[in-house]
Amino acid sequence: MPQLSQLAGVLPASPIRKLVPYAEAAKRKGTKVYHLNIGQPDIETPAVSLEAIHNLPDKVLEYTHSAGIENYRRRLADFYNRRNLGVDYTNIIVTTGGSEALLFGFLAICNAGDQVIVPEPFYANYNSFAMEAGVEIVPIKSFIENGFALPAIAEFEKKITPKTRAILICNPNNPTGYLYSKEEIEQLRELVIKHDLYLLSDEVYSDFCYDGREHYSVLNLKGVDNNVIMFDSVSKRYSMCGVRAGALISRNCGVLDAVLRMGQARLCAPYIAQVAANAAIDTPQSYFDDVKKEYIARRNCVVEALQKMDGVVCPCPGGAFYAVAKLPIDNADKFAQWLLEEFEYEGETVMVAPATGFYYNPKDCPQDEIRIAYVLKIEDLQKAMKILEIALGEYNAKRG
Ligand SMILES: Cc1ncc(COP(=O)(O)O)c(C=O)c1O
Incomplete structure (x- = not known):
């Protein structure tokens, strides 16, 4: 077979998407997955x-x-x-x-x-x-x-x-x-x-x-x-x-x-x-005002919930629609996979992005951080935060 380029050998797969097969498997089992892993906004296009x-x-x-x-x-x-x-x-x-x-x-x-x-x-x-x-x-x-x-x-x-x-x-x-x-x-x-x-x-x-x-x-x-x-x-x-x-x-x-x-x-x-x-470009200002109001409410919902969880650190972000949280866990990659593969609460789970994928060297960086994209409706974010809190307890209990 003719050779591929060196670039083809080293170009990484998107760290945001690498857990997708686990999410798909969870969905096939009938588990509902709240996607907090990707910045795909649910707001309507103007x-x-x-x-x-x-x-x-x-x-x-x-x-x-x-x-x-x-x-x-x-x-x-x-x-x-x-x-x-x-x-x-x-x-x-x-x-x-x-x-x-x-x-x-x-x-x-x-x-x-x-x-x-x-x-x-x-x-x-x-x-x-x-x-x-x-x-x-x-x-x-x-x-x-x-x-x-x-x-x-x-x-x-x-x-x-x-x-x-x-x-x-x-x-x-x-x-x-x-x-x-x-x-x-x-x-x-x-x-x-x-x-x-x-x-x-x-x-x-x-x-x-x-x-x-x-x-x-x-x-x-x-x-x-x-x-x-x-x-x-x-x-x-x-x-x-x-x-x-x-x-x-x-x-x-x-x-x-x-x-x-x-x-x-x-x-x-x-x-x-x-x-x-x-x-x-002709989108009325009211669209932006409404979107901003919605995202502030979503951010507050997520950040306040995270800050109340035992051992979680989450600074309140001033912009975009992401937050990075430090969790009381050993390894965010394992935790994110476990959430999809082994955990569910009342038939639901959450998908988060381990933050290691956002560092140059995934081994030389904090192993306990995740990124949350708060691009879901408030009711869904509230449920997702409850599921995450329960999951943290269960994950750590299982690991003694
Ligand atoms: C920080 C940042 N830059 C660039 C992009 C790429 O945006 P586009 O969809 O316009 O290619 C994204 C998409 O998520 C992003 O988060």
Whole structure:
């Protein structure tokens, strides 16, 4: 048989999905599974987008411009400018989801073997994008004790080598839900100026900021136009993950030109995705207000329940729709599998993501943390938390 590539041998399977066969087996046995493992929101996609797809007038579904439909880019720039981000439509390249924007970003700024420093735990697919681009991720630990705040700048400096090209953050963060403050982002500005690095910011959860706090985008930073690249997506903003529309935004002409040529090689982002995303820009503010209210209620329900459980530590996240909790268990991977394989309470169980999958080295990280995605209705979250509490008791009792 002809050989596969080295990449094919090392590219990891998604840690979020690796327990899926156990969940499927549990469902076949008739057990109801509450999915707290994946960030698939249950909120309805805005009606304006669904209508735009239903009412497509085209007789031919054509390619679009490789940078994205101009009208969409202009309206997206207006959307950002309503948030005072100072974006021209020429600063935007529409991509196939935020995922493609991240991959293009790595490819545009890194040579094989270059390094990108990322606070961990981090969104697991960064590992895959980095491997595809031949980039080495250099993790820098953040800690549950301070809610996963930005590591000290001195710690970043210790990791910087001649191969370092960029710092990558996710704000608000997946998996921790941590919302970086303006001060933290400003510190990174100083760091990237000092060491002549790129500052990459994944802001796909920017609409999900709680407790009256505002999102501070890297596009707000002054004097670093050539350093900053922002990655965005409509997946979470409008609860339309399956549409596959994202964007890379930068004021660095060299980066934009390189990414455009990558875009030309894949011809265009999906046309129908751009139609849906363009229409979504007319989503009324009331949609966002309602969604935010719902997620705050869900977060409070989950975090308060977790904080009441014996031996559980769970900082209250300021954004996104995830929380990382430290459980009184030996091993979160084993526990998550046990929940699906061996446990049920009144015919139901929960599926959680072990946080080891969000660290660069799953063996060199806390083994007792899980990530919970609070993307279910309150009643379901309440039941899921009750099941989790009972499960913790039973799991530990069985292990003495
Ligand atoms: C932090 C983060 N970045 C990027 C993505 C990818 O988003 P998209 O669906 O736009 O490709 C996700 C998806 O879950 C995510 O959580």
